[in-house]
Amino acid sequence: MNNAQDNPFRSEKALKRLRRRRNADMRFQGYGIVALGFALFALVFLISAIAWKASGASTYHVIRVDLELSPQTILPEGDASPEEITRNIEGFYSLVRNDLLTRFPEANETVQSKRAFSSLIDRMAVLPLAREVADEPHLIGQTTSVDVPLSDDVDMFLKGAAPRAIFLRVGEASSPMRNAEEGDFKIEVDRLNKVSAKIAAIGQHGAEPTVLLVADKSVGRIKSMEDGDVILEILTGRQDQFDGASVKAVIIPSPEDQRSVSDQQIAWALALKAEGVIKRVPHFSLLTHTDSTYPELAGALAALVGSLLTMLVTAAVSIPMGIFAAIFLEEFAPKNRLTQIIEVNINNLAAVPSIVFGLLGATLLLGTFGLPRSAPLVGGLVLALLILPVVIIAARAALRAVPPSIRSGALAVGASRMQAVFHHVLPLALPGMLTGAILGMARALGETAPLLLIGMVAFVAEVPSSTTDEATALPVLIYSWASNAERAWEPMTAAVIVILLAILVLMNLAVVLLRRKFERRW
Template sequence: MPDSSLITPKALKHLKKRRAADARFRLYGIAAIVFALSALALLVIAIGTRAYSATTQYVYQTEVLLQADLVAPEGETSEAEITRNIEGFYTLVRDKLFTEFPEATQSQATRQELSELVNRLAVLPLAERVAANPTLIGKSIKVRVPLSDDLDLYFKGSSPKDVTVRVGSAGKVQTDAEGSINLTGTPGLSKVVSTRSLLEEGQTTGSVLLAGGDAVARVEALTADAARLTLLTGELEDLTQTPLIAHIIPLPEAERPISDQQIAWAIALKKAGNARRVLHTSLLTHTDSTYPELAGTLAAIVGSLLTMMVTACVAIPMGIFAAVYLEEFAPRNRLTNLIEVNINNLAAVPSIVFGLLGASLLLGTFGLPRSAPIVGGLVLALLILPVVIIASRASLRSVPPSIRSGALAVGASRMQAVFHHVLPLAAPGMFTGAILGMARALGETAPLLLIGMVAFVAEVPNSATDEATALPVLIYSWASNAERAWEPMTAAAIVILLSLLVIMNVVVVFLRRRFERRW
């Protein structure tokens, strides 16, 4: 009799190859998942590390007397007049700085350098606070004013780099006939010499500042145990009262946005506790500005929400009803086939094409307001409409035919069967498609650029017809700025945008579980 057994060498060999192929397939799947998760983690870490710097900012904290002649000149105590009087409030803060650093009044150049520590518009929140409560006029209050973006970057160790070296107790400090300050008998300076040599690779083109007590001096000449200094701020005696700390800045002064004198004032402010790092809440409460330390995303967030509201009100009901008609009621003929083909093609059309359509049709033909959320919402509604229709039709197809047949069998009309039985079961999938389409619309930039939503907006929009911008456009605008301080601000805006997208995805999961029915 022939051998009828299936366990033959050939079969075992084939089985071994098939199991090896299955193992390789699983390995490929695991590798793909690991690669995707690694790329995602790398993206989150890269954005998060850059955005972390923007979560805090350095402010100048002090106490000022709200002098009536500066805050409300000529007796103008109305809210509008006080808010408009930026110069008066800036003078209060600037005079306080001059009181702390009297050496700045020696020349116009040093006065200008000290004035640049705080931006003129940084006192606007203080003006609004006093305008809302005029009884503060004539009283002393504590104020917090953001320091300039250059000082903020310096304090955070970003630009310019500052390497600190503990020198220890100062030796003998003398002033010669030429007015130069000589520091001798300080062995700790040898560490400064070696560190500076390593940082500058033999090119002594940077600066070295010695800080002790409230005084900061610049090193003009340096050896292993002696140095010739120039006092920048404070009293000479302060250098001998506390251990010295050397601040080595390898970058030459001419190549930095802040000078040695400004760095000396910054060190003294931080030493005195007047320069403090606080939570950067203005990132969410302020509108856009030309200065990084004053800019915020509030107007862009509100503009994005208004735009998404218009998009949802147009695209979701229109897309769902179109899907219901095409899937349940439309006759099967060439016209409906042509419509279905065009809907699938529109889903692949680049978003910039919809921006051109909105610019020419909505702005040019219908004359709708430029840079308004209503225009952006209509353009984005056209963009995601095919996505909503396709997702809704797929959800309707997933409902078993027995649901329709059972409803019709008990006497329901076709419309009753669709809206009372089929549509509730397809709702979770429809919600998923709609929210995912909205998430895509939230991240679109090109269509909004073409309809003018790239405009600088300093006020929070109150309606869908007001001038506004959106988060993706704000990110594009900030990323194109040359100043280095915009880099962490851009990353922080990206984190805010991603947070909104995560919230939308959480809503998708909630709606699916809330309305999902099993059969």
């Protein structure tokens, strides 16, 4: 027997090659772990960022007002038809505005102040009240409590989003003393040094912050501070409410001319909140309202229904057509040059950009056949063409996965070719076919470019009731809201993205459940 040292597999050169091979394997595993970790981190970061942004749209602020629905205001011309009541938005808005104006006499002093106060609530915010009264005319002449959404600018401030504000408890205030300048007064505050420190820190960045002092329902703006004394300009409320009251400071870093909400509007909002009139409530209207030009009134119901109707048309066209085309190509079609060309083109169509299908739909379906623009019918047909190659490829793969012995056994006992395919092969391949179909539908649900080209980007204020009504879809709504300049649209857009992702997750969950329940391993 040869010595172990003479064994060629124990040579130093062989051992070095073995070590290099093992090191290469370990590096490859490390690369895989790093890649997987990076992908998971990116996914978690993306979902967390969207969820954090969408949390701002989960609630919104409303004003509770008690209104006397007088017939003189609601029915100025005596016409009590539902159409006229709903059309009289100005009448309902004047009821809400006048009820709030009685709380703030300073808002009636000038035209500018009245206009600024009216901006706390948008006119269209009373549309749900008008529709409710139109549906229930017996409410006319009665007193009712109504929750009216605040404007998006004030709502964003109260949520702490824009403009950002710093709230500090600064202790009790002394008795106010009249200052030389009319409208101002002097008070002493216990912990004014906290405010001074914050102002100094903000001033290092070149900004001059606004500082408001809030005592109960009164709000004043600091004009100067020195040695614990504060010269205060009253914005709303009474001076005597500062006497011995617990005072809260509101520091707003951004200058007033760079904000969409003024100091006076902030003062009114803080006073209403202190009174308990303003409340933060869940934003269920995101799922119950249709689109609007005002963020606080907008909802995704029309887009959600439009997406469902579009997916219905897509499924009704692409799934049966794709499955039967796959069965024919895989089981019955002769293997010749023509079928080879068809198969190659099906594979090529699966890689065609979606915008090309949108151009095809705009030219053929809208231009040639004259189908209605912005309708789920057209959107569904375009998306059906888009995912048809995917459905065919997945269905053919599912048919190939069925063992040939199933076909041979069926033919051996006297079944025809048609019976062998539809009675034996198809039931076994159907779970895989449905899996591919649902994955194709999930892709179609998230497509935007084809729908933009066929006009489904239109503003839709009514819920579509059929596949020929004007409609939009969730991805198009996301694109439309993300294009708006107002800051309030950002959380709304993120919330609709969460809704779309939730639907996609449910569709993928359905795929997993179908696979586990019906899949058979051979």
